[in-house]
Amino acid sequence: MKINNKILAMVGTTVLLSASSCDSYLDVNTNPNNPTDAPMSGLMTNITYQTSLNVYREGSAVANYVQYLASPNPGSGSDTMDPLNFSSLWFNLYNVMTDLNELTIKAEESGANHYLGAGQVLMAFNLGMTVDLFGDVPFSESFNFTTVTPAYDNDEQLYGQVFSLLDQGIANLESETTASIGADDFIYEGDVDNWLKFAYTLKARYMIHTKGTGSYSAAEVLDAVSKGFTSNDQNAQVEFFEQDFNPWASVAINNANLLLGGWISEQFIQALDGTSYPAVDPRLPLLVGTTDEGEFVGTVNGAGRGNAPEQGARSTLVEGQYLTSRQSPVLIATYSELKFIEAEAALGTDQDRAYTAYMEGIEANMDMLSVDDESKNAYLTDPSVAVGAANLTIDLIFKEKYVANFLHPETWNDARRFDYAYKDFTQPANMNPDLGGEYIRRFAYPDSEQSRNGANVPEVTLLDRIWWDQ
Template identity: 50%
Template sequence: MFKNMKLRIFILLIITGVFTSCENYLDVNTDPNNPTAVPVKGLMSVASIRTASNTASMGYHTSYFVQYLAGPNAGGNTDTHQEINANTTWVNIYNVLSNLSDMELMAEEQGAPNYVGAAKIMKAINLALLVDAWNSVPYSDAFFVQTLKPTYDDGQQLYTEIFTLLTDGIANLQQTTTTLIMGEDDFVFGGNLSQWIKVGHALRARYLNHLSKTSSYDPNAVLAAIANGLESNADDAKVTYTNEVRNPWGAVAINQAGLVLDGWISQQIVEAMDGTTFGVVDPRMEFMFSRTQHGTFRGTRNGAGRDPDVVDLRLDASTLVEGTFYADRTSPVLVMTFAEQKFIEAEAHLALDNKFAAYTAYLAGIRAHMDMLAVSAAERDAYINNPAVSVGEEDITLDLIMKEKYVALYLSPETWNDARRYDFNYADMTIPDQLNPDLNGQFSRRLQYPSSEFTTNSDNVPRVNLLDRIWWDQN
């Protein structure tokens, strides 16, 4: 929970104009020998909170693709996998990457390896958001250079950079001598370096797991990273917001309550949890989205819009609503969780045919997510002990692991990565009504490059369509 001092620091930084990047991911006036007058601690505050907001921003788009959310009106662009312009998300990620490049350079010059390490970990997170959505993106000459038209780096090569950032970041964080002590300026862990190290390893496991459809997938490497990763929910990487600096999903809930229609829940996620699809009622629903005025949970079919009998646009369908775990104005944005790590672990063990370990991790992932939401022990245990959930180690399957991970990563952009690795084979998940006809009945596999790139960097922008797969999604 943010302390008042953290809030004052953040607001002061915003007022004094801490963001150093220009409109299009690069500041042509940046001198690599004298990058910025903003202190390292100020950059840490901005970068840590903005890394969380970038995660939420990407999740806002992808939550329609994986049918967490649905449009209240028929034929919405994101709902039906049209080419959307995610320009704001793109620019905000590059802004943070530029801040982090400044922070890393300044921290190195000042002898603060702890800040160098945190900068590298956050760079890996933001770079992965770009590559997983767009594949090839500007990076190697997008910072500290005098060009308005940077070239695009290959997505696979950028994954090598992501792993290098994590390795180097962990090494920096393990150094014991520093001129600057991290604390209240860190909005993720409050200066706890051991937790930064753990999340670095957990993120390595995440990105190694993305390679499950490639020849380089190594489940043993995934498990080796997890061995040094998160140990409990207490290690979750997250940023918690305040009434003054609102959670992005809380802002969506506030808009919906004011009849700026947004944050409607998909029929897919509701039926995955209300007993329709799997025959077991999940007690987490009330922690995730609203009941209707009739006391029921009701989703909206993607692409079809609200049913004719939905008259009260606030109370006749389930939506994001304040007071729930994810969408209160003071809710956390989750960047990496122990629950996610347990499902990654379950998948890796299953790939090695270690069903006992896979089953144990699968059940632990469910328990971790329920405990994070503060589901009562009685409801938690009743759900886990249901025969549809506790199937026994011999009957553990990838389908069960992915089904539970789908619920536990609600609103996370990571689920779109899972969906593409899993070829959207979630039970009863069908293409939306009024699907983009250019997709030939298939789910989209990537985002189109944003309009700003075609305006300012057109010669370098790869020509792609929504069915062109990113490098780790090729079969």
């Protein structure tokens, strides 16, 4: 979805307005010089913009866990799955949800049902992201003035809230409204039909998470899929501006300036370069850079740069590619992801549908990245990819989804559901010994929460699984 650059000027004003609305759970002090109220339009602008940044923030936080990225330094905690402090991510998620609470109150009071519906969809999304990372989290007591130490709600019950919010959002988006969303919406510029498709796509995403639970229904997933995205043109995304770079572009630019980040894991390189799978994937040069020698060489997670310490001896994110150009979009949800969800849900009951969706998911991602037709057709007809409906496996679906969702945080949910069983996926060097040889399953609660709400923070380890990861 193209975003007109004329709305750039709205960002700074909206951030100031919206910051004043985050005065419930997260605020301790009140600045009397700040505005005390924010209009729905201003809230919508900041919410859609910051939601995309939350996708980047979460994607950055888990990129080493799923071995998209690797630290150039040996024994880095992000590689070795040590307990890390994600206070900033926690605050950013709750800041957006606090704004969303304010938006939905205002929209409901004024009968602005389209704002209300979009707000409920984004509340479901930000809440779902938070639960997927931390498990039990505060929600029911988080957006009022009765306590600064809110109770933690059960993660399974919160998932019920996610689905309820999505259903409410759909109903309100389909209703008459007193105010229409427009350029204040950085995702769809007020296109209600696309908001509805986005809501159903999110339903399919969160339903597929529950596959290992008693509440899972493949038929319900496929019903949601049928009402979700039908092309790349409907992808939920936020594009960036001339003065405000895509955050992954900033990582690439910083790395080029020797502020090291965005080094590519050996696991990801070998999944595409013909090492782990027979077919060489034409998306590799469109996603990551080469070494100074023109080769694709990854970094081993946990081991660092090893015997090649100089800059340019390992592949990194580089500026100018689809995900790393200065005005590139941050992808929130995509058509290709939805096709892989469909493939997984149909697998075993409707093999033809599963296989068609699997192939369409690959093609949609390649089209999004502008893979040339010859390279695309060669890959799609390679016998190791075009295996036929009877031979399609969950391993192939997860492998192709892993590539298509490069840098997206949804991959960590997939990795946990798949028990990290990607082909040739190996544990990082110098891995956190407290994990006992197991992969990390959740985030530790942030230090900020331990200090301000410690009496309510559940006692968990990094191996304790959230409710759907059993």
